[in-house]
Amino acid sequence: MAGKLEGKTIAFIATEGVEQVELTEPWQAVEQEGGTPELISIEPGQVQAFNHLDKADTFSVDHTAAEADSSRYDGLVMPGGVANPDQLRVDPDAVAFVRSFFDDAKPVAVICHGPWPLIDAGVVKGRTLTSWPSLKADLRNAGADWVDEEVHVDEGLVSSRKPDDLPAFCEKLVEEFCEGTHEGQRPRAETTA
Numbered sequence: 001m002a003g004k005l006e007g008k009t010i011a012f013i014a015t016e017g018v019e020q021v022e023l024t025e026p027w028q029a030v031e032q033e034g035g036t037p038e039l040i041s042i043e044p045g046q047v048q049a050f051n052h053l054d055k056a057d058t059f060s061v062d063h064t065a066a067e068a069d070s071s072r073y074d075g076l077v078m079p080g081g082v083a084n085p086d087q088l089r090v091d092p093d094a095v096a097f098v099r100s101f102f103d104d105a106k107p108v109a110v111i112c113h114g115p116w117p118l119i120d121a122g123v124v125k126g127r128t129l130t131s132w133p134s135l136k137a138d139l140r141n142a143g144a145d146w147v148d149e150e151v152h153v154d155e156g157l158v159s160s161r162k163p164d165d166l167p168a169f170c171e172k173l174v175e176e177f178c179e180g181t182h183e184g185q186r187p188r189a190e191t192t193a
Helices: 020-032 083-088 092-103 116-121 133-141 163-179
Strands: 009-013 036-041 046-051 054-060 075-078 108-111 151-154 157-160
Touching (some): 009 020, 009 092, 020 075, 020 108, 020 163, 075 092, 075 163, 083 092, 116 133, 151 163, 157 163
Parallel strands (some): 009 075
């Protein structure tokens, strides 16, 4: 019997400092449903994951954000960890890669500190999402409605707060990736100064 994600390729964007469990559990969920996960990062080689503040395993990068073509992917997963999204948000190629999923109305799943690059990509205005509590003010200041929920889905944008939320997060990301594009995922019109 084919899995729910058979024939779909899902991008995972992460760099040094990614919270390991927030990378590996969604990765396994995608594989278990027959999907093909690929790791995108800002540099080629390996990504050093962490278990909170302790070094964990390393993971091989499939493509850099500069060379990756978002049209090859059916969805995007953005794990957290504090250092990981902070590095991604200042890399123009990573921000452009993330933004392209919203421009193309493709589903995106983000957990913990993972939403930081979404702010820099200009895609949270008018959206409702959750995150690690310390991002609440950042997201609200960027025009998002922040909620404290285990998992929240807003037109193809799946968000969760922390590793304890991973079972619900993984279930919902599989569901949204199965559904495919969501027109409500496209960024709201924004004015630039």
